[in-house]
Amino acid sequence: MTNTLRLGIAGLGTVGTGLLDIVTKHSASLAVRAGTPIEVTEVTARDRDKDRGVDLSGLTWAASPEAMATSENVDVFVELMGGDGEPAKSSVEAALRAGKHVVTANKALLAMHGNELARLAEENEVALNFEAAVAGGIPIVKTIRESATANQISRVYGIMNGTCNFIMTKMRNEARDFADVLAEAQALGYAEADPTFDIGGFDAAHKLAILTSLAFGREIDFSAIYVEGIEHIALDDIKAADNLGFKIKLLGVAVETEDGIEQRVHPTLVPKGSNIAEVEGVFNAVGLEGDSVGELILEGAGAGAGPTASAVMADIIDIARGNVVHPLGLPVSMLKPYKRARMRAHEGGYYIALELFDRPGEVAAVAQHMANQNISLASIMQHTSDTVEKGAKRETAPFILITHDTMESDVRTALDEIENGGHLASKPRVIRIERF
Amino acid sequence: MTNTLRLGIAGLGTVGTGLLDIVTKHSASLAVRAGTPIEVTEVTARDRDKDRGVDLSGLTWAASPEAMATSENVDVFVELMGGDGEPAKSSVEAALRAGKHVVTANKALLAMHGNELARLAEENEVALNFEAAVAGGIPIVKTIRESATANQISRVYGIMNGTCNFIMTKMRNEARDFADVLAEAQALGYAEADPTFDIGGFDAAHKLAILTSLAFGREIDFSAIYVEGIEHIALDDIKAADNLGFKIKLLGVAVETEDGIEQRVHPTLVPKGSNIAEVEGVFNAVGLEGDSVGELILEGAGAGAGPTASAVMADIIDIARGNVVHPLGLPVSMLKPYKRARMRAHEGGYYIALELFDRPGEVAAVAQHMANQNISLASIMQHTSDTVEKGAKRETAPFILITHDTMESDVRTALDEIENGGHLASKPRVIRIERF
Numbered sequence: 001m002t003n004t005l006r007l008g009i010a011g012l013g014t015v016g017t018g019l020l021d022i023v024t025k026h027s028a029s030l031a032v033r034a035g036t037p038i039e040v041t042e043v044t045a046r047d048r049d050k051d052r053g054v055d056l057s058g059l060t061w062a063a064s065p066e067a068m069a070t071s072e073n074v075d076v077f078v079e080l081m082g083g084d085g086e087p088a089k090s091s092v093e094a095a096l097r098a099g100k101h102v103v104t105a106n107k108a109l110l111a112m113h114g115n116e117l118a119r120l121a122e123e124n125e126v127a128l129n130f131e132a133a134v135a136g137g138i139p140i141v142k143t144i145r146e147s148a149t150a151n152q153i154s155r156v157y158g159i160m161n162g163t164c165n166f167i168m169t170k171m172r173n174e175a176r177d178f179a180d181v182l183a184e185a186q187a188l189g190y191a192e193a194d195p196t197f198d199i200g201g202f203d204a205a206h207k208l209a210i211l212t213s214l215a216f217g218r219e220i221d222f223s224a225i226y227v228e229g230i231e232h233i234a235l236d237d238i239k240a241a242d243n244l245g246f247k248i249k250l251l252g253v254a255v256e257t258e259d260g261i262e263q264r265v266h267p268t269l270v271p272k273g274s275n276i277a278e279v280e281g282v283f284n285a286v287g288l289e290g291d292s293v294g295e296l297i298l299e300g301a302g303a304g305a306g307p308t309a310s311a312v313m314a315d316i317i318d319i320a321r322g323n324v325v326h327p328l329g330l331p332v333s334m335l336k337p338y339k340r341a342r343m344r345a346h347e348g349g350y351y352i353a354l355e356l357f358d359r360p361g362e363v364a365a366v367a368q369h370m371a372n373q374n375i376s377l378a379s380i381m382q383h384t385s386d387t388v389e390k391g392a393k394r395e396t397a398p399f400i401l402i403t404h405d406t407m408e409s410d411v412r413t414a415l416d417e418i419e420n421g422g423h424l425a426s427k428p429r430v431i432r433i434e435r436f
Numbered sequence: 437m438t439n440t441l442r443l444g445i446a447g448l449g450t451v452g453t454g455l456l457d458i459v460t461k462h463s464a465s466l467a468v469r470a471g472t473p474i475e476v477t478e479v480t481a482r483d484r485d486k487d488r489g490v491d492l493s494g495l496t497w498a499a500s501p502e503a504m505a506t507s508e509n510v511d512v513f514v515e516l517m518g519g520d521g522e523p524a525k526s527s528v529e530a531a532l533r534a535g536k537h538v539v540t541a542n543k544a545l546l547a548m549h550g551n552e553l554a555r556l557a558e559e560n561e562v563a564l565n566f567e568a569a570v571a572g573g574i575p576i577v578k579t580i581r582e583s584a585t586a587n588q589i590s591r592v593y594g595i596m597n598g599t600c601n602f603i604m605t606k607m608r609n610e611a612r613d614f615a616d617v618l619a620e621a622q623a624l625g626y627a628e629a630d631p632t633f634d635i636g637g638f639d640a641a642h643k644l645a646i647l648t649s650l651a652f653g654r655e656i657d658f659s660a661i662y663v664e665g666i667e668h669i670a671l672d673d674i675k676a677a678d679n680l681g682f683k684i685k686l687l688g689v690a691v692e693t694e695d696g697i698e699q700r701v702h703p704t705l706v707p708k709g710s711n712i713a714e715v716e717g718v719f720n721a722v723g724l725e726g727d728s729v730g731e732l733i734l735e736g737a738g739a740g741a742g743p744t745a746s747a748v749m750a751d752i753i754d755i756a757r758g759n760v761v762h763p764l765g766l767p768v769s770m771l772k773p774y775k776r777a778r779m780r781a782h783e784g785g786y787y788i789a790l791e792l793f794d795r796p797g798e799v800a801a802v803a804q805h806m807a808n809q810n811i812s813l814a815s816i817m818q819h820t821s822d823t824v825e826k827g828a829k830r831e832t833a834p835f836i837l838i839t840h841d842t843m844e845s846d847v848r849t850a851l852d853e854i855e856n857g858g859h860l861a862s863k864p865r866v867i868r869i870e871r872f
Contacts, residue, residue, distance in 0.1 A: 139583035150749035313586035
């Protein structure tokens with residue numbers, strides 16, 4: 001390493017150009033904070049000729065990410081290409097093997113290959129920093145790795161996908177349908193043309209996989225996450241939840257239980273007035289519960305060029321100052337293997353929306369099936385929807401239940417029996433409740 | 437330094453004993469995270485014989501804080517005595533001069549002597565860490581010093597006194613008077629017998645003085661803070677604010693303006709639905725606005741043995757890992773001198789509650805005085821209080837104004853004229869509005 005810390009940036013999308021902006025705009029103060037000047041020496045991206053609105057003169061254009069990863073003129077390989085495959089994976093591996101520090105915003109890469117990459121960084125005694133990979137500008141990685149270090153963490157959770165939170169917030173505030181709000185989010189650029197990755201919960205799951213490892217000292221296991229998206233949430237559910245004192249959010253939650261770690265991403269009823277319920281729009285928030293610190297919640301922008309580049313630059317300054325930590329908090333060799341708690345063993349409250357045939361005895365039958373599984377009901381609501389026209393005879397009736405804490409397997413058994421008993425006009429809708 | 441990091445703890449109140457608990461309970465994981473075993477070797481406190489419910493056997497009882505500060509058996513001097521005077525000041529100075537790292541939770545000491553102590557730490561190439569001094573378990577010091585490093589910060593603010601937030605929350609939620617809720621807070625141990633330090637805003641001001649320096653790269657100047665407490669907030673103000681879409685919180689705010697830095701602690705109207713408005717009870721929250729990261733808010737427990745000891749221990753682990761930063765973010769020699777912006781030059785919205793004589797022309801006269809100072813009104817409310825008995829003739833009428841952004845000096849001039857004009861039955865009540 002020369003006296004200047006030399007960056008090679010792979011990927012010049014919004015975050016890459018945002019990073020170039022920061023290096024130019026704040027070079028003097030960055031040098032003071034870092035204790036050494038910070039300079040971008042090389043860049044590379046798929047399309048060399050694209051106009052990105054930033055001045056790339058004076059920068060060497062590397063032939064490929066892999067070539068830049070081992071360049072003599074680069075001390076820190078900044079990976080902003082994304083994706084868990086190539087060229088991100090091989091170039092990050094090459095950089096680590098060449099003894100270069102790596103800073104990345106790539107959640108997919110870490111969720112899928114984080115254990116091996118962290119091991120590689122440790123073997124080569126270099127940093128693998130990824131603050132920007134989880135919740136953008138929110139310093140949750142550093143908080144778990146360096147601030148909550150005296151705590152045994154019992155739960156980590158968050159609103160980690162701005163697209164979903166934007167949609168859920170708008171649906172509730174403006175009483176609009178999912179499809180309608182999704183279309184607006186796409187028009188605003190908050191959602192992709194193919195929105196599956198966000199609304200299906202997979203983006204949040206990538207982030208949760210990383211947080212779970214940091215919080216519980218376990219190996220990352222993305223495949224163990226139970227994932228359910230927001231695409232089936234009806235406006236009626238949002239209204240009913242509201243009446244019952246809840247908002248619906250897409251949460252990622254990881255909890256240590258007797259059976260192992262529960263890792264789940266799903267729409268969730270959260271009590272109105274709780275901190276997490278008040279996080280609205282594209283904002284993200286991540287919370288943790290520690291045995292000493294109690295509840296700690298960080299809120300901020302989870303995406304966007306500025307916030308993400310801010311997090312990337314903080315990682316770079318840490319490297320300049322020599323503050324190199326184990327990528328996953330503990331040495332990889334000390335991480336416990338991931339032990340999955342089965343969702344059927346999950347215990348919690350449930351929101352259950354049933355469309356019952358409107359005839360005598362149906363409610364009694366449903367209640368009996370619940371009782372057979374020892375499910376205790378906290379609230380029952382005969383929820384009248386607006387879909388029956390005046391004068392028309394209602395043939396089915398919506399029926400909403402809130403359960404006390406119960407086993408997921410019992411809920412599933414009861415619902416199977418209710419369905420098999422011919423009581424339901426449509427599939428039951430079930431949403432888990434999280435207490436705060 | 438031996439292979440073990442040896443702590444000397446000065447002060448064995450709730451935080452000191454909380455720290456001993458953590459060291460005992462989590463010694464194995466602390467050693468892994470720190471990369472070296474952490475051990476308490478010496479302790480000292482005012483009363484040696486007091487039963488603290490912790491095992492002190494095996495620990496050397498130092499004759500005095502000063503003696504422990506220079507002990508051969510101590511690597512880190514942990515100052516948990518509090519107060520900006522002796523023995524805290526001299527013993528911290530002695531420790532730094534002796535080349536010992538110092539970790540402290542002492543906001544008063546830093547607010548009054550932080551510049552000199554930071555310089556002393558830098559001269560002796562040791563750490564002076566104080567995460568616990570600002571907002572307890574919330575890692576705001578580390579966030580500004582190490583995570584927001586790529587940002588120019590334009591505003592830092594927060595709810596930094598749990599006692600005041602408890603009182604304001606209860607007054608609003610239970611429609612109770614200040615004195616009544618204060619008495620409950622005292623009974624619960626949330627407020628001292630002499631509550632002046634908390635409710636007068638001085639505790640929050642100590643914390644703000646530190647944050648301002650970190651956020652703006654300026655020397656600490658506690659004496660420059662404008663401080664106003666919550667003792668004059670009436671339940672009527674809380675109700676009126678509520679009707680107008682606001683909650684009242686004791687905020688500390690520091691903003692960079694053209695005239696210098698505004699540093700102020702005062703009751704503040706904050707818009708309902710904003711993140712800061714939803715922080716309730718004894719919870720604290722600190723926010724910052726950076727040019728890249730945007731808005732970032734951290735919420736958690738601002739006091740208590742566990743959260744505070746958690747922050748102290750994180751500081752200690754940083755020292756063990758060799759992560760030593762400039763105490764005030766920048767080298768003290770590079771901090772700009774503090775430049776105070778005068779409160780009269782403050783620009784913002786105002787809540788103004790007037791008790792007018794109930795006779796023709798009074799409202800017109802008040803409005804004219806406001807117009808004379810070019811004060812533009814956003815809302816006007818004829819607020820009917822509950823104090824007039826049925827059938828009794830009302831001789832005065834409460835009159836509430838919300839202004840658009842205006843200069844504080846203009847508000848003061850207008851109110852002086854209104855008062856001098858004999859329009860007011862009692863002193864006007866003025867509360868600043870902060871936008872989020």
